[in-house]
Amino acid sequence: MSKQGQAPARKPAPKSAASATAKRPAIRLRPTGPIVPASNVSGRALMLVIAIMAFLACITLGAVMMVRATAESWQSQISREITIQIKPAEGLDMDKALSDARNIALSFPGTRDATVVDREATARLLEPWLGPGLDLDELPVPRLVVVTIDERAPPDFAALRARLAQVIPQAMLDDHRTWVDRLVAMAHTTALIGTGVLVLVFSAMVLTVVFATRGTLSGNRHIVEVLHFVGAEASFVASEFQKHFLKISLKGSGAGGLLAALCFLLAGWWQSRSLATPQSDQATALFGTFTIGYTGYLGIVATMIVIALLTTLTARYTVMRTIYEIDLIRSDPTRTDAVPE
Structure with missing residues (x-):
């Protein structure tokens, strides 16, 4: 065939932009470090304090539930019978x-x-x-x-x-109203005492979290100020501290709550193994059975959750309040401790 009849040779197709981009080395982003250190001495100390507070709160809650259950049992037994006494x-x-x-x-x-x-x-x-x-x-x-x-x-x-x-x-009727009233008053008093102890425990924990949050903020104040001045919102900074203290509070409250539940389980096991002994009889007469039931363990779980939420919200409020104070210092040029631009 003549050259005119031959098909023209095809030129190699240019490489696509996608293939060229695929051969380029990938850009690796440098991971950003957390604003709050993951673990330090103050964090471990705070975790231990929260664990102790959670343990005391759960023990108090379980003890109040046991005493109330025992008082209700006594009240039911006394209210079920009356006595006729003949002299x-x-x-x-x-x-x-x-x-x-x-x-x-x-x-x-x-x-x-x-x-x-x-x-x-x-x-x-x-x-x-x-x-x-x-x-x-x-x-x-x-x-x-x-x-x-x-x-x-x-x-x-x-x-x-x-x-x-x-x-x-010579007959005298005793309807046990006096004993029933005393048992009701004892149950109410026990509940009030337990509530007061829980309030004190939660108050001490809140104050501890406030001091721990302020201590962490003072150690990282320059980082918080720089982030806030370059445009980071107060809610973003507060959320970082909130996550940090949420992890600490969950670990601390979980440890304290599990230890309290283990104490009740061991006490119930000891009581079941030492029936008809003077020690067990005296303990049963005073406190009833050392069992809190599923409602008691649900109460322990609820206490753990409340402690974790209370710690987290306290940390968030403290951070927001501190950032607000930083804004006030920065906006007031007459303050000697104002942060320079």
């Missing part, structure tokens, strides 16, 4: 008087059962004080009738008391 007198047939008192109590609506405390049971009740082998005929010992009532619809105590006084003058 011995000359010419009184005690057995007949006990039977009449039982029948009178059962005749009132709101009573479920009535039991006469026999002579053997009465002697066992007095044995710790008067010793064994007690002869009730030799001492003027009152006899008891225990009446079980309906807590939701109790009987008319005034009418029952008047009926007993009419039929059996």
